[in-house]
Amino acid sequence: MQIGKYLTFALLGATAVAAQAQTQPQTDDNSTIYELLTTPNNNLNTTRFVDLVKSDTGYNPIINLLSGPGNFTCFIPNDESIEKVLMVWKAYAKQHKLNMTGNYPPANMSIDNYTVSDLITYHVIGDRVNLTNLTDSNISVSVVHSALNNSKVDHLGTGLPILIQTNASYTEFYNETWMEANGTYLQYEVGNGNEEADVLVKDLNATNGLLNVISSVLIPPMQPTIVIKEADDLDAFEDLLKKYPIIGQTLNNSTNFTLFAPESEALKKINLTGLSNETIQALVRGHLVEGVYYSTNITENALTNNGNTNFTTFSNITFPAFFNSTSGNITLNNTARIVEPNIFFNNGVMHIIDSIIGNATIHAAE
Numbered sequence: 001m002q003i004g005k006y007l008t009f010a011l012l013g014a015t016a017v018a019a020q021a022q023t024q025p026q027t028d029d030n031s032t033i034y035e036l037l038t039t040p041n042n043n044l045n046t047t048r049f050v051d052l053v054k055s056d057t058g059y060n061p062i063i064n065l066l067s068g069p070g071n072f073t074c075f076i077p078n079d080e081s082i083e084k085v086l087m088v089w090k091a092y093a094k095q096h097k098l099n100m101t102g103n104y105p106p107a108n109m110s111i112d113n114y115t116v117s118d119l120i121t122y123h124v125i126g127d128r129v130n131l132t133n134l135t136d137s138n139i140s141v142s143v144v145h146s147a148l149n150n151s152k153v154d155h156l157g158t159g160l161p162i163l164i165q166t167n168a169s170y171t172e173f174y175n176e177t178w179m180e181a182n183g184t185y186l187q188y189e190v191g192n193g194n195e196e197a198d199v200l201v202k203d204l205n206a207t208n209g210l211l212n213v214i215s216s217v218l219i220p221p222m223q224p225t226i227v228i229k230e231a232d233d234l235d236a237f238e239d240l241l242k243k244y245p246i247i248g249q250t251l252n253n254s255t256n257f258t259l260f261a262p263e264s265e266a267l268k269k270i271n272l273t274g275l276s277n278e279t280i281q282a283l284v285r286g287h288l289v290e291g292v293y294y295s296t297n298i299t300e301n302a303l304t305n306n307g308n309t310n311f312t313t314f315s316n317i318t319f320p321a322f323f324n325s326t327s328g329n330i331t332l333n334n335t336a337r338i339v340e341p342n343i344f345f346n347n348g349v350m351h352i353i354d355s356i357i358g359n360a361t362i363h364a365a366e
Contacts (some may be wrong), residue, residue, distance in 0.1 A: 003030070004308055006202075006223060006231075007058050011232055020157050023241070025095040029205050029207070030207060031205050031206055031207065032067050032068075032206055033066040033067075033072065033074055033206045033208055033209055033210075033211050034063060034066035034067040034179045035067070035075065035206070036204060036206055036211055037049070037050050037054060037066070038050055044076075044077065044078075044201065044211075045078045045079050045080075045200075045213065046076045046078060048076075048077075048078060048079040048083060048086075049076050049079075049082055051055060051103075051104065051121065052082065052120075053304050054103045054297025055102050055103070055104040055202065056104065056106050056107045057122065058106060058115075058117055058258045059107045059117060061117070061121075062117065062120050062121060065121075065124060065147065066124070066208075067208075068208065068237035069207075069208055070126075070208050070209065071127055071128040071208065072124055072126060072127070072128070072147070072160040072208060072209035072210075073124070073125040073127065073128055073209055073210045073212070074123060074125075074143075074209065074210070074212065075123045075125075075190050075197070075212045075213075075214045075218060075332065076123065076126050076211065076212065076214065077123070077164075077197070077213075077214055077215075077216060077217045077218075077244055077249075078119065078200060078213050078214065078215060078338050078361050079098070079238055080215075081197075081215060081216045081217050082217070084218050086103065086104070088105070089104075089105050090103075094259065098346065112207055112222055112223075112226065113153055114153050114154055114220060115224075117220075118148055118150055118153060118220070119152075119219075119220065120150040121146065121148045122146045122147075122149050122160060122162075122218055122220040123146070123218055124147040124148075125146055125147065125162065125250050126145070126146070126147045126159060127145075128209050128210055129142070129144055129146065129164070129210065130203050130210060131164065131199065131202045131212070131296060132202065132203050134164065135183070135186060136348075138174075140165060140166055140168065140170065141163070141164070141165045141296055141342070142163075142164045142165070142293060142296065143161050143162070143163055143164075143294045143296055143342065144161065144162050144164060145158050145159035145160070145161055145162070146159045146161070146162050146218050146220075148160045148258055149161060153220065153346055154256045155346050155347035156255065156257060156292065156346075156347060156348070157197050158258060159220065160220050160221050160346060161192075161294075161344050161349075162190055162191070162192070163189075163190065163191055163192065163193045163196075163342050163344070164188065164189075164190050164285035165188070165189055165231050166186045166187065166188055166189070166339075167188075167189060168182070168186060169265075169328075170327070170328030171275070171326075171327065171328065172327075177326070177356075182336050182351045187199065188202060190212075190214060190218065190251075191216075191218060191219075191275060192218065192226060192227075192343070192344045193221075193323075193341075193342040193343035193344045193349075193350075194230055194231055194236065194344075195216070195218075195219055195230075195344045196216075197214040197215050197216035197217075197218060198214065198215040198216075199211035199212050199213070199214055200213045200214060205247070212224065216234075219279055219320065220346070221345050221346045222345070222346055223252045223345065223346055223347070224227070224248070224251035224252075224259070224345045224347070224348070224350070225241060225248045225251065225252055225253055226277065227343060227344070227345055227350070228241065228251075228261070228350070230260075230342055231340075231350075231352065233263040233264055233265075233340070233352060234261055234263065234264060234352065235264045235268055236262075236263075236264035236267040236268050237261050237263075237264070240267070240272075240280070240284070242269070244277060244280050244281070245345055246277070246281060247280070247281060247284050250284075252280075254288075254345045254347060254348065255289065255348070256291060256347070256348065257288055257289065257290060257291070257292070257314075257348040258288070258289040258291060258292060258293055258311075258346070258348060258350070258351070259287060259289075259334050259345075259348065259349070259350040260287045260288075260289070260332060260336065260338075260350075260351050260353050260357060260358055261287065261349070261350050261351070261352050261353065261354065262287070262352075262353055262355065263340075263352050263354055263355075265354075266336075266353070266354055266355045266356055267356070269356075270283075273339040282315060285313060285314035285315045286287075286313050286314075286315050286317060286357060287312045287313070287353075287356075287357055288313055288314040289312065289313055289314070289341070290314065292312075292348055292349050293311070293349065294341075294342055295330065295338065295341040295351070298321065298323065299323045299330070302321065302322065302323035302330075303325070307322050307323045307324065307325060308320060308321070308322055308323075309323070311319050311332070319332060319357060319358075320332075320333060320334070322334075330351075332353060332357050333357050333358045334358070335356070335357060335358035336353040336354060336355040336356065336357050336358065337353060337354050337355070338351045338352070338353055339352055339353065339354045340352035
């Protein structure tokens with residue numbers, strides 16, 4: 001088995017660490033992010049991360065980034081999450097008789113085309129994003145872009161995205177009474193839309209940005225076929241990719257698109273027996289839209305037109321979408337509702353829907 005695939009799936013399983021309450025440390029506003037991390041007795045619980053980036057000169061660009069001027073926002077995994085990843089790394093290295101010169105993986109070790117240095121860089125946003133300010137600005141979901149813009153892995157060229165959201169539902173967050181009673185207890189989550197980490201310490205101010213401590217190592221968005229395999233409620237869609245490899249190849253080789261993927265229960269209602277490869281491909285193209293539309297883009301566009309917007313599929317079929325500002329629901333072609341939004345690929349985004357899109361797909365498959 002390739003080291004990349006082994007560690008990718010191992011990391012996805014190993015980084016889910018139970019979040020524990022952590023006291024908000026007092027910090028020096030005159031320090032850089034790296035100085036905050038390396039200050040003795042800082043109570044941040046991030047010693048393992050510091051030891052990791054010190055372990056190999058290949059990590060120096062990350063140290064320089066966190067030490068230099070600029071405006072960055074960092075999400076640093078806590079010691080417990082790093083320990084779990086190191087257990088996976090050491091077990092793999094021992095099993096495959098790899099030459100280990102220390103306790104930490106080298107910066108240039110490759111994991112599905114990502115180096116470990118790339119994985120760490122994904123934890124840095126090239127802008128100052130204050131989580132508390134997002135809530136104060138009435139923003140419950142935000143998509144930001146990381147400093148990881150290596151063209152080998154970032155096929156959008158914008159820096160691989162990170163999803164920031166609260167643990168409140170849409171209706172709770174936009175209910176003034178609920179927020180007055182519960183707003184101070186909101187928790188924040190960050191991730192790739194499929195795997196999230198809890199923010200344990202937030203918005204520590206530094207001269208070059210903001211520092212947050214999180215409960216898990218973030219996994220960057222990967223190619224669609226890998227992400228779909230790890231997503232919940234897409235077993236039937238995954239089976240479709242296995243039976244028709246050309247579909248997976250199309251997804252992996254495309255850029256700048258949005259996939260509305262029917263959940264398993266919806267897809268199983270369709271009798272695909274006897275349909276030609278061309279018809280199956282057309283059905284999938286009826287759920288592919290040119291352009292990257294996060295839920296934030298969809299709602300923003302819809303709100304300029306009384307909640308309505310339109311999409312055009314790869315099959316050149318246009319269908320309407322409607323955003324209900326009361327419930328927060330987004331409905332496609334009056335038939336399919338987005339039930340799991342904002343799952344990121346390295347070349348686009350996916351939203352899981354509860355039904356086949358309907359006429360757009362029917363026309364596309366004729």
